[in-house]
Amino acid sequence: MAVHTGVSNWVLTVVCLGLSASVFSQAPYCTPTTGVTPGPNDPPFPQLPQTFQTRIEATIQDKNYTVSAEEYYDGNNNKATLTMYKAGEQFKLIFDYANDQLFYAYPDGSCKVDNLTNDNNNILFGNNVNGGKIHVFTTTGVLHFLQQNQIYMGRTAIRGVQCDHWRTCTTWNALNATFTLDYYFTTQQWVNPAGWPQIPVRAEVKGSQKMSDTVYVPFHHYYDYVNFRVEIDATSDVFLTPPGVVCPGRKQTRPVPSLKGAYIYREEIVAPINNAITEADVWYDDLYKLVRYDYRPQPNTPPYYNTDAASEIHDFNTGISYNMDKTMGNCTITPITNTSFDASINVTTSLSGKPSFVLQMKSPGQLFYLDNSYTFEGQRFARDMVCDVFISKRNDFKLGGLTLNATFQFFFLAKSYTEKNNEGNIDQKDTDIPIRLDITVSGIPYSARYNIYDFSQEHPELTKFDIRTCFDIDDKTPFKITFPGTFDAKVRVYREVFLFQSITLVSEATGVSPLRVQGVDFQMEYDQAFFVGTLLEKAPSISKFRKIQGKVLQYHNDKTISYVSLASDCADYCVTSNFTCNSFDYCPQSQVCTLSRSHTEDGTLVGTGGSCDHYSRTLGSAFRPEPDLQTVWEKLRNAVVRGLFVLNIQYDTATVAYKASDITSSVSLGGQRDPSSTGTLQHFRAMHNKYVPNYDDDIETGLSVDDCGAACVAEEVFVCNSFEYEWKTGRCFLSHFHPDDDPKKIQNNNGIDLYIRDYTSKFNMQKGTTVLSSSPVIYQGIYDVNECAKLCVDYHEFPCKSFDYCDEIGTCFIGKVHVLDVPKSGIKVSPQCDHYSRQYIDDFQHYKRKLMKMVDDRVITGLSLAECAKACVDQEASGCATFSYCGNYTECRLSGVSLSSAGQSTVQASAYCDIYSRKYFPNGKVYTAPVKAPAPSGYSGGAMAGLALGMIVLGVILAAVVVVIYLKASNKTMDDMKISFKRMDENSES
Template identity: 50%
Template sequence: MMRGAPALYVVVLLLIVCGSHSQTPSYTCTPQPGVRPTAASEPPFPVVPNTFSTKLEAIIVDGNETVSAEEYFDEYNNRAALFMLRNDQISKLIFDYNTEELFYVYPNGTCKTTNLTTDDNNLLFGNVKIEGGLHVFSTNGAIHFSQKYGQTYMGKKVIRGINCDMWRTCLTWQPLQSTFTLDYYFTDQNWLSSSGYSQVPVRAEIFGIQQQSGANPRQFHHIYDYTDFTTTLDPKTTVFETPHFVTCSNRIQLRSVPSLKSAFSYREEIISSTGTTSNSDVWFDSKFKLMRLDYRPPSGSPPYYSNDTITEIHDYTIGVAYAMDKVMQNCSIIPIQNASFDASITNVSTGATKQQFILKMKSPNDLFFLDNNYTYTGRRKARGLNCDVFIRTRDDYPLGPFKVHAILEFYFLANDQTEQNNAGALTQSSKDVPIQLNVNIPGESVTLTYNIFNFDPEDPEVTNFDVSTCFAADQKITFKLTYYGTFDANVMSYKQIFLFQTISAVANAAAVTPLRVSNPTMYMQSSQAYFVATLLDKAPAIMRYQKIPGKVVQFHNDAVIGGITSASDCADTCQTFGNWTCNSFEYCASSLTCTLSKIHTADGTVTDSTQMCDLYDRTLGTPSFAETPLQTAWNNLRNTVVKKNFKIKVQFDKSIQIYTAQTISNNILDNPAQATVSTNVMSNFKLMTNKFVKNFDIDILSGISVDDCAQACMTALNYVCNSFEYQYATSYCLLSTLHPDENPSLIQPNVGVDLFIRDYSNKFIETPGTTVLSSSNAVYQQIFDTNQCAKFCVDYKGFNCKSFDFCPDIGTCFLGKSHVYDVPKAQIKLNPMCNHWSRKYIDDFKQSKLNVNIKMINDRVITGISVNQCAKSCVDMEGGSCASFAFCNTGSECRLSTSALSNVGQVGPAAVATCTVYSRKSFPDGTPYIANPQKYYGNLNKASTGGISKGGAAGVAIVMILVGIFLTGLVLFLYVKFYNRGGDDMTIKFSRQVDDE
């Protein structure tokens, strides 16, 4: 028996199927055990290859029937297959010896799985036991199976016009209780077959008897003709695989369905058998509950009513969708719809309308209809890739508004393959990549193919979810955060980490979703880093609710509020009402009534029709996040920065570094109508945490941030504000004329309230261990705080105070008319007990232009001085008329100007100079600079009293100047006399004994 021997078993199988009782010629034979020797004159029994395929035509003579078949045998890969066509119906048997499974695929598309070790049909291709499992018969093994009964060479014969050699054997097959003769016909050795292989099978003919229990033996006669015999198989053949969209029950699970990560992005191509193809890009992040879909909708479908490309972003934190037309640049903010492919309906009552539902975001696996009900069907090619294939059926596949029965076949990249994508910044290659999903909907005769490209299994950058075009200019605040530190090349390589860490920190500090931190950018310089972004307003509250027109809820009115003029106001009320969760509301426009309810209308609630009211139901099951209004979010963010609580943690290769944002400002050209603020104003105050001064407030402001409170203190017109308290829980700002340094015993602890004291010393530059003003005629004693001495200098009206000496050990403050730049070096003396402080003039200016070319026109030019000296020269210019200055060329040329910035400079040898321009922003006392400085100085002279201002230190008076000089001289004398004497405890020292904290 040769490789065609399996045809024998086809014969018997068809015998069972046909079940014929027709009379056939009677042939009897007696099986001969053992191998009959081949005579010298006989040709050898043919040897056929270990891999072949052939077509069969089975003529069931006793059954008056013809059956066609195809047979495939692959010994190398341990598999075989038999396809039979009968009554125009194809049945398939697929033999997988690696898993020891036999698959029966029936014409109706069903399939069952049996075990090859016990199934009778394992004899078709063998069940040879080998180590580790079963194996298909080898060709020679099948031959030996016949040879042991002995076959006889019957000579030459012409079959179908082909010269053949004929052999005959007698066999018994116990499973069917049959004895029969089997005649084999092979092309003779001189016949050239179409396959080119010598001696291929041409025909097998059977005459036999089957014993039947309780009945007469049945005779049968079958003829099998072999055609298209070939010794090769197409490497791409799928004949050994179960067919597409066929699920075989009880199949062995060799691999579980891959589980997708929580966030990813991909491109998708959808091909429908109806003749349409569509493309889309998807970004999915279940951590932040965000989904973005870029696609082109069908023409005329709402809410777009066009076929322009669309970006649709779903925020499942609040249940709102942002639909943006990328061509027209318009945006619609709408509730997330239940038809969205990323939305899952969690609750719909039996009697509810299609509009009544509660949604949640699908899980990553749900997005692709993946679950544990899939069956692994083996490995196939998809898009030219080796894939592991999974299949399942389900009855809830969405087809438009309907749920239909469908068969899903999912292709994942084979688990020994990897993919490299060009989308991910961190993940360059990945496994378990979805490649293709095929969907067959038999009831609709529709098939869908989803090709998945460029799958990136890492968190999409939050910058991909940009909804800034959905908000007007007055609904945005663009701001800049500043970090200080060393930002070398190594740190700059972590720029993206800084960016995304800061986005999260901003969202947390402002109490907003990351979606509202728009257009973020990170800039880095050698000593500082800037984060620039736009804070967006919250989405309209009404967009969290699905509208059900003309309906009301029966028997569930938990609160009724009158005088509400719009459904939007009713939604705002529902969002913020009371201490219980409002999940639905009705708005009746005719009566201006807003009715709030705790229940969802999809919870089985009875609704009733009305022409006067509309029903609104929360899209999500529970409100997981309370939206913060823009101004409150902005105040929250600034307060966090001011309290130095805005921190990010960056993981470097070998260390973790914490960076704290130092300042925040919205002085950015984005919305000209927005009042600009900057937390730099906080540098004018000293912080005392959890402290306050009782009953010393002169003004109270509410609903502002801490830096707005500081700005209000700095710009108070009717009084001199020297301190303020800020309550973070209530956003209350309490301004005061008191400078607590003058009476520290008034400072008391108070958790949640911070005390900010006006820091006048920041207007001066310190020269430690130096005195300049020992001959000053304005001397104050019993002063034990640098800030207090600085305040006297700023407030002093007897002369223009430009500097002061402060000797803390003797509690003495000297005020001076001269700046350290003005006095001869001989007057600058070393004194370890004292420090000199000179006016910081550069603080009156802001840098407005950096390294620009400016024209040379007539203005004052000073060379060989520093930028601080240049600032001083501008301030000292007659009548305060210097509005700006430029520091030019090599950094040694100072050009003063009273004109507009565009005209800064002086005629010189060159037509232009490269300069950095500084514009005047304030007068020495902090008053904003005005175009007519003479008015300021005129008002200042009228208000001058020739002495210290109101609020001067107790016990200090001008009439005591001489006494002060005398005491100072005495103290200095004692200091010089005793300072260097050892073992003498008779030193004089005044110290302040107060509890400042």
């Protein structure tokens, strides 16, 4: 009979064959037993389980060798496999009854596929037809134990185990053999490892195979069954072809997974040969043509040249890569290279008739090397999850600039599992979730495992593609577009749809890549909504071209420009030319720039150029010129003014159109505010992870939290009593609402902090005292000290300098006087009340160990620092912008000159003096120094000098008179304040 070479010969011997060295003539080995009736004392024939695994040691006595095998059988699920070991090598047969295929897995990693019905090795596990489907034998059939005509031979010991011995003489027509089959089972009294009543221990086959009418070949085999088990581990892959083995001709039984056009995932790359584990995060969007890749670059890799965490954003609308060092904050703009994992090369025909290569973005499947070359293997476990496994042998794997042959084994989450990630709502019924990818390269010791986590097939938010750090403040234009309408709770659930359409509309209206629309957000109030964002300038033209050093285009130049000083200028000529310019040559020595319609890549169409360099456009000729920032802003404004900026939102039952009514660029960007604004946060009380919905009067973007506070105190249109800050996006929400008026409206919101205007921060408290009990301005029903402080700050009839607050009776007294203005006799003890006097020093920025050169300063001695600050604030009419305080002799210098007034003052070092520059008015608004223009006069220089001297003397006299009157009116003595005056001039300064 014909048998397969290699492993199949061994398998047949395990069943019952093995040709001996001698051939002889005789009758059949034995006469088959028929009609045997069990004796009255014979035990019942053992019943075997429908699922088992066992190890078999086969001694082929007549051929002088021993083989072992691992046999797995699952009759319930119609599965069987056999793994054999001989002479140190392993072979495996997998029986695929569902698809009528038999797989031979060979030691060298190759695989052969045969039709199961016609294969000789189908005798191992059977080839029954049940209901029109091929099926394995029954259990006893697989073990070749017959349940009829057997003779009970009594009990005997096999390998020291007490066994029931059975014998039969039978024939096997398929092999034309007659033999005696002796088999031994543990007795029912013997406790076996499997926990089954009786398990096989040994089978002995002795007989002959008929070769002709007169020629028989004898054989004698022993089969010992070891480690017999009645179950198979559910996590085992014994019924699958070996991992990483591709079987040509395998039937495709499951479609290759198809990925959607956008996804987000994190990958863990395990490289055993290097003992290295690296991680990366990927955001992919085929609609926007954007890819973001966060990783750590290899050492000395441009453009980073370090191993700090990096983020690359590839814009396939323009062919530009934005490379950001996440540690240093640096950004380098370069062209996308053909070695990038997300780029593929498209071969076209150039004007010269020779091949031309341009880059394009890989499709969703290409990014994972998914194509029709994969075949479905079955299901395996990966990361403790059941996965559908696909395998492919391919020749396009790129590694270190090389293209290699590799085997890809891809694991996708089985349909029986459901994944719920934190990026959005995923419907597992129509989604294939990649879990793991194993790559093995042929010929070199390289393998890698890509574990894929948090896979979400949704469009990434454009905020994930943030390239604002790559542009200066002058290359950004913020905007806010207003939409009237009703935005109730039912509409707000569509916020992401509003945001997505708004970005798309801006891109279409302006003709720019969505990547140039940054810092986006869509905020809804009940009767209006705002789309805010920032427009970016276009990237430098040179970043759209790949440099091929020392080469020039050999076949076609369409335009030559002389006296071009830089390659970047040549790139500008190319992208703004009146024809489709796809490449250029630049020669720095001769300053010659030549433009060409031809496209090249990797030097395919170029030759040696000496000192000249060739620049090839990254993308193909379909690229359109980009407008500059001013043009983009004008186009966007025009679209809104002409009524073309309309959002069409599809709801469950209808489509509603929202037309933009207004657009403005009056939106603050981070970095434009005075950095000294950090002091404004002391005027607010923070509540973490809280917010008040539906009370936003203004929305600003791109701010730090202190800039947000500065925007609140500087607000002119309304009184800003609170603000919310979203830490992740830098969005700032200003509100007139003071949460203390209705604390029940405060709600939880992770990632957003609520800052409530704390008006008491402007005051110093003296507990248990009252100063204003006789004040005519009294508010009752005030049960919060902050509300009382706000009444003082907002009071307009007179400058409120202090207040008394009596908590137990809910009473607030507003007063004109500061505690420093009141004699000690006027301060009374009152356990029910507290006094708050304005803390003027908080309105100033402190500069240590510095002194301003005097310019018309007013100098007072004998004051404390707090009294000096008060004196500056009290002289509002005099415009006190700065004061210096010298602690060595308690000298207070009041000046109308601001530190920000360039050219008006000189700052010098001082060992004992500090400068305090005015930053805020008492009500918290940002201080602006008055601009004083010199009035024209008819006086000569000498007359002006005399007048100045006279005014100094008169000023001193008037100041003394005013102070004396002030002290008497305040019931103060000269001893209380200890104020004195002295004249200071340039020559007397220390």
